[in-house]
Amino acid sequence: MNTLQSGILVVDKPAGVTSHQVVGRVRRLMGTRKVGHAGTLDPMATGVLVIGVNRATRLLGHLSLRDKDYTATMRLGESTVTDDAEGDVTSTTDASGIDDAAILAAMAVSYTHLTLPTTPYV
Secondary structure, three states, X not given: OOOOOOEEEEEEEOOOOOXXXXXXXXXXXXXXXXXXXXXXXOOOOOEEEEEEEHHHHHHHHHHOOOOOOOOOOOOOOEEEOOOOOOOOEEEEOOOOOOOHHHHHHHHOOOOXXXXXXXXXXX
């Protein structure tokens, strides 16, 4: 028998699972239909998914009003049929001449607080 009546769960969502699938799993495990999350993650995205159970679902609206940080990896010089990492590559081009300043300038139109890491990732 489950003794938890209401609460917040912090889930480290793996890639390949939808936010809705996580909610469904929590519903089954907790034995309740009243389960929600504080923001959808794409199926290919990994990261924190905040889940509210029963009365704690009322808190989720307050959590989603906060600023969020995202970390992304971009592969420059490739186009895919789906415009994301999961699609088949349709064309490639040399992107070695693109520097950080050019990336920031191109992304500034959509993202107001974009920063690049200071150390390279391998």
